Amino acid sequence: MANDKNASVDIPDDIKKMKFEEALGALEDIVRDLESGDVSLEQSIDIYTRGTQLKAHCEEKLKDATARIEKITKSSDGSLTSAPLDSGT
Numbered sequence: 001m002a003n004d005k006n007a008s009v010d011i012p013d014d015i016k017k018m019k020f021e022e023a024l025g026a027l028e029d030i031v032r033d034l035e036s037g038d039v040s041l042e043q044s045i046d047i048y049t050r051g052t053q054l055k056a057h058c059e060e061k062l063k064d065a066t067a068r069i070e071k072i073t074k075s076s077d078g079s080l081t082s083a084p085l086d087s088g089t
Contacts, residue, residue, distance in 0.1 A: 009056040018054075020061040027054040 015023060030051040033039055039047065 009053055011053050011057050015050075015053050015057050018057065020058060020065075023054045023057050023061070027051055027058065030054070 018026070030047050033047055034044060034051075
């Protein structure tokens with residue numbers, strides 16, 4: 001389960017405030033920086049750490065979106081209905 005993996009990652013408040021697309025863009029920038037080889041070892045460690053935090057945040061956002069989508073059901077007349085996430089259904 002993705003949540004178990006993310007439980008060990010401390011996500012800073014600035015990342016928690018990011019929308020999925022912002023976090024994904026920042027993660028892509030980190031990947032580019034690491035692949036370029038133009039950063040020092042210390043910088044690589046720091047940005048790799050931030051990358052793991054961004055990855056965990058993105059995974060959590062995707063998990064939440066999946067849960068919301070799974071709550072959307074088709075009624076017997078074919079119309080779409082949506083149940084609140086905390087409805088227990």
